[in-house]
Amino acid sequence: MNSETVRTITVAGLTCHYRRIVNSRRESPATEPVLLLGGALQHKDGWGAFDEGVGAVADLITVDMPGAGASDQLRPGQGMDVMCRVVEAVLDDAGVSRVNLFGYSFGSVIAFTFARRHPHRVSRLMLGGTPANLTEAECAEWRTAAERGAAGHEQEFVDFTMGFWLCQDESRVIRNRRLAHRYVRRIVTHAVTLLPYGLAVLNRSADEWLDTSGGLVGVPTLVFCGEHDTVSDARRQQDFAATIQDSAFVTIAEADHWATLERPAEVVDLVVRFFTDQTLHGVDYLGASAPALA
Amino acid sequence: MDVTEHIVTALTGKFGVAPAAIGDEVPLRQLGLDSLALEELRLIIEDGLDIDLDDVQLTSRDTFGQLVQAVHSKTGANA
Numbered sequence: 493m494n495s496e497t498v499r500t501i502t503v504a505g506l507t508c509h510y511r512r513i514v515n516s517r518r519e520s521p522a523t524e525p526v527l528l529l530g531g532a533l534q535h536k537d538g539w540g541a542f543d544e545g546v547g548a549v550a551d552l553i554t555v556d557m558p559g560a561g562a563s564d565q566l567r568p569g570q571g572m573d574v575m576c577r578v579v580e581a582v583l584d585d586a587g588v589s590r591v592n593l594f595g596y597s598f599g600s601v602i603a604f605t606f607a608r609r610h611p612h613r614v615s616r617l618m619l620g621g622t623p624a625n626l627t628e629a630e631c632a633e634w635r636t637a638a639e640r641g642a643a644g645h646e647q648e649f650v651d652f653t654m655g656f657w658l659c660q661d662e663s664r665v666i667r668n669r670r671l672a673h674r675y676v677r678r679i680v681t682h683a684v685t686l687l688p689y690g691l692a693v694l695n696r697s698a699d700e701w702l703d704t705s706g707g708l709v710g711v712p713t714l715v716f717c718g719e720h721d722t723v724s725d726a727r728r729q730q731d732f733a734a735t736i737q738d739s740a741f742v743t744i745a746e747a748d749h750w751a752t753l754e755r756p757a758e759v760v761d762l763v764v765r766f767f768t769d770q771t772l773h774g775v776d777y778l779g780a781s782a783p784a785l786a
Numbered sequence: 787m788d789v790t791e792h793i794v795t796a797l798t799g800k801f802g803v804a805p806a807a808i809g810d811e812v813p814l815r816q817l818g819l820d821s822l823a824l825e826e827l828r829l830i831i832e833d834g835l836d837i838d839l840d841d842v843q844l845t846s847r848d849t850f851g852q853l854v855q856a857v858h859s860k861t862g863a864n865a
Contacts, residue, residue, distance in 0.1 A: 540820040678840060
């Protein structure tokens with residue numbers, strides 16, 4: 493049985509909440525604590541299979557980042573600096589000196605930025621579904637769709653995100669495609685129609701594209717994505733991984749940008765393997781194009 | 787078949803939940819429902835009861851009782 497506590501911190505005038513799950517197993521954790529950062533709308537209670545799967549080998553921290561869950565939204569002028577300060581404050585409050593940091597989608601931008609600024613606090617870094625190497629045209633498309641949403645055409649924005657985030661090519665095999673599409677459409681619709689700043693949160697994720705210019709040194713890193721990721725395709729994410737000194741890249745077969753939803757058990761397994769230094773050889777859910785790892 | 791029976795039948799028949807594990811205060815995730823399974827359950831309920839749960843916000847941390855209540859609110863609206 494795991495014990496779960498929720499704590500509140502204040503960073504730059506924002507009240508934020510995080511959750512810590514401590515496994516009550518008798519033996520020591522197999523690795524350093526794991527901190528999870530998800531997409532723009534991800535809240536601390538929405539990690540499903542991660543709680544049990546990752547919690548079985550390590551203490552687990554999930555966060556309502558600014559604008560998500562019960563935490564305050566960023567104020568005008570605040571951005572990635574405050575996001576990184578929130579991560580730092582969570583680690584400090586939890587008494588965690590070094591962490592296994594997992595970032596997915598927008599969370600990968602925060603995680604990568606934090607790791608570059610505080611490499612001494614990150615034992616291992618795992619980045620999934622990274623918005624790496626997007627073109628200016630792609631960014632402009634997003635901004636246009638967001639402007640239409642803000643102008644009262646919410647359904648247009650939802651339709652755009654469905655095409656941007658989910659592989660619409662029926663010839664590609666995606667596990668649980670129908671259910672994933674239903675789920676994503678509903679949560680995005682809820683966000684832009686019911687949440688007071690849902691559109692702003694989603695749009696912010698588009699303003700903070702991944703800065704791939706500076707690389708990263710000294711932090712073992714695994715970059716991964718669904719093999720049919722449409723936000724940034726596998727090739728571009730692999731190119732991003734190559735900018736990181738001690739890195740590897742893999743794809744998850746039969747998944748797109750929503751691999752954590754479509755194949756949760758497999759993503760959890762990959763997280764556990766990487767954060768506990770297990771081999772990725774012979775793992776059957778990795779895409780055929782993935783390079784073999786040690 | 788009433789709403790509660792319909793949901794219990796779906797949970798036991800489709801998702802293999804033991805009847806004894808189901809109770810009003812039991813979180814759906816404790817019944818083994820992750821986001822995707824909950825989506826599938828929504829679909830089954832919508833098809834079976836001919837209702838639309840699209841604007842109902844539910845997560846796997848919500849309880850069985852909350853799910854039943856949410857579905858009741860929709861079937862009542864249809865009546």
